[in-house]
Amino acid sequence: MVKKGQIKKNSKSLSNEDASAGFEKSPPRHGELWWIVRVFFGRKLAVIGLVIILAMILTAILAPWLAPYQPNKMDMTQVLQQPSWTHLLGTDSVGRDNLSRVIYGARVSLMVAIGAIGMSAIIGEALGLIAAYFGGFLLQIIMRLTDALMAVPMLLIALVIASVLGGGLKNVIIALGIGMIPVQCRMMCGQALTIQQNDYILAARSMGISGLRMMLRHIFPNAFPPLMIVTTVGLGATILAEAGLSFLGVGILPPEAAWGSMISDGYKFILTNPILSFAPGICIMLVVFGFNMMGDGLRDALDPRLRGIL
Amino acid sequence: MVFLVMRLLPGDPLTLFISQSQMASGQLTVEQLNELRHKFGLDKSLSMQYIDWIGGVLHGDLGMSIFYTTEVSTLVAERMPITLYLGMLAFIFSSLLGILFGVICAIRRGKWIDAVITVVANIGITIPSFWFGILLIYVFSLQFHWFPTGGYTSPFTDFGLNMRQVIMPVFCLSLFSIASLTRQTRASVLEVVRQDYVRTAWSKGLSERVIVFRHTIKNALIPVVTIIGVQVSLIFGGSVLVETVFNIPGMGRLLTQAVFQHDYMIVQAGVLIVAVVVVLSNLIVDISYGWFDPRIRYG
Numbered sequence: 298m299v300k301k302g303q304i305k306k307n308s309k310s311l312s313n314e315d316a317s318a319g320f321e322k323s324p325p326r327h328g329e330l331w332w333i334v335r336v337f338f339g340r341k342l343a344v345i346g347l348v349i350i351l352a353m354i355l356t357a358i359l360a361p362w363l364a365p366y367q368p369n370k371m372d373m374t375q376v377l378q379q380p381s382w383t384h385l386l387g388t389d390s391v392g393r394d395n396l397s398r399v400i401y402g403a404r405v406s407l408m409v410a411i412g413a414i415g416m417s418a419i420i421g422e423a424l425g426l427i428a429a430y431f432g433g434f435l436l437q438i439i440m441r442l443t444d445a446l447m448a449v450p451m452l453l454i455a456l457v458i459a460s461v462l463g464g465g466l467k468n469v470i471i472a473l474g475i476g477m478i479p480v481q482c483r484m485m486c487g488q489a490l491t492i493q494q495n496d497y498i499l500a501a502r503s504m505g506i507s508g509l510r511m512m513l514r515h516i517f518p519n520a521f522p523p524l525m526i527v528t529t530v531g532l533g534a535t536i537l538a539e540a541g542l543s544f545l546g547v548g549i550l551p552p553e554a555a556w557g558s559m560i561s562d563g564y565k566f567i568l569t570n571p572i573l574s575f576a577p578g579i580c581i582m583l584v585v586f587g588f589n590m591m592g593d594g595l596r597d598a599l600d601p602r603l604r605g606i607l
Numbered sequence: 608m609v610f611l612v613m614r615l616l617p618g619d620p621l622t623l624f625i626s627q628s629q630m631a632s633g634q635l636t637v638e639q640l641n642e643l644r645h646k647f648g649l650d651k652s653l654s655m656q657y658i659d660w661i662g663g664v665l666h667g668d669l670g671m672s673i674f675y676t677t678e679v680s681t682l683v684a685e686r687m688p689i690t691l692y693l694g695m696l697a698f699i700f701s702s703l704l705g706i707l708f709g710v711i712c713a714i715r716r717g718k719w720i721d722a723v724i725t726v727v728a729n730i731g732i733t734i735p736s737f738w739f740g741i742l743l744i745y746v747f748s749l750q751f752h753w754f755p756t757g758g759y760t761s762p763f764t765d766f767g768l769n770m771r772q773v774i775m776p777v778f779c780l781s782l783f784s785i786a787s788l789t790r791q792t793r794a795s796v797l798e799v800v801r802q803d804y805v806r807t808a809w810s811k812g813l814s815e816r817v818i819v820f821r822h823t824i825k826n827a828l829i830p831v832v833t834i835i836g837v838q839v840s841l842i843f844g845g846s847v848l849v850e851t852v853f854n855i856p857g858m859g860r861l862l863t864q865a866v867f868q869h870d871y872m873i874v875q876a877g878v879l880i881v882a883v884v885v886v887l888s889n890l891i892v893d894i895s896y897g898w899f900d901p902r903i904r905y906g
Contacts (some may be wrong), residue, residue: 342729356718448882450844453862457874460866533733540735541848545863560738564852567745578738585733 425485463514533588731786734816
């Protein structure tokens, strides 16, 4: 136990001089997780990112209570209002309250991000794990397939798939999920190939455990940290891509409030009501910023080599 | 090298496969007359269509557009140069600026210029490109009237107008790349600066310029080149959005319209061509590794 702490202390003083002051207070028996949490919260930007994301999640959950109006309720007497106390961010071309739509847009963005990333993580990581574990022919096929998917810009893949399936929440999730698969698959595969070189895998194998158990209990948990970084940053990228799809008109279908389509609607009235497209854009920026900063923080916490650089 | 060729080959059938599913739904949703189907070969089975199409592509025939009823290859030949032109400009712009900013940041680490550029780069990777385009149009076209809001003129007919039209979309396309390259360069230069051989160079009394240019940058650029390869794909993806915002008749716009019109011949050809361009540029990037890092040899 003492030894473990000693090692950590050394690595810490090497890589991050300024944070080592309060180290003596923390007893060495705290595990790896505690250490990661400490580094993560030691970074201001990462904490800001976390706060932004938590605020967004809260907004999304509490949307019905936070929004002053129904997001899809049209009011033809209140068309294209400038920001005022009754409509804080003004109203759009059919008299819907912009603030309420921005709030509900957080819901859509969050659902798409979580859904698409969840889907790509499950499929991509399973494929990557299988490819790395079985190797040989299967590895070649799966990696060539991801190479092929990588060759086409992700937005283009999503655009084509979304146009085949049609718009709507579920289809956007599928389209973006497929687009994100190669990233997850490659990361998993690369990690798994490295991890398999370790002696504990050999030890586990010599104990005669099953393939599935080996993959899930021994390889996957050890590959988890870098996957977490990819996933966090991927959430931001997905929100950007969803906004792009909705902006083009193949994403979330019209009556539903999505930030991307709100920007393209508001674009038509940019001279008179710039706030209509500015507000959702700022929201997208904030949220993606939040995810990126969280990703950076995680990278710092999980990858000691890069600590304090990026 | 063998690996690269391997990568080149299967890249294409899959992109076709994606467009094939596009084809299938085109048959279902757009209710076209059977004759028309016959004319475009749609009454054949999917696999037959696929074989026909591959055969055509190998002969340089990309098929007929249903909507424009012209050869897809002529449409593409019209639109592709515009996107390539913008993409190349954006690519050069972002590589130069991204590396420059990254190096400045790393050398002046902790100074105000580092702080400013890092913050801007962090914002740069989060701004949606289309929204940034709208922002630019709002400020520079509608408020200051410096640049036209969009459109495209060939640089050969009116170079001045072309430059004024192109500057905003190119900036828009390259913003994300500039920002991510800056971040990557900064990290990688800082990593190299800590290496022993740089300390040796300092202790030999070499000038800062020699150390920065010869010892640091050349070594630091190796991971950056990897990211540069990814940028090509991102710039192409971004051009779909940016061309829509700035109303530029390039490939991106052609593809978006084709998707809405279920003109799958164009979609197939477009996706194929973009994939080929991306793969080719990645090939160039991979080859250039050898120049940056002579330790890498291809088997």
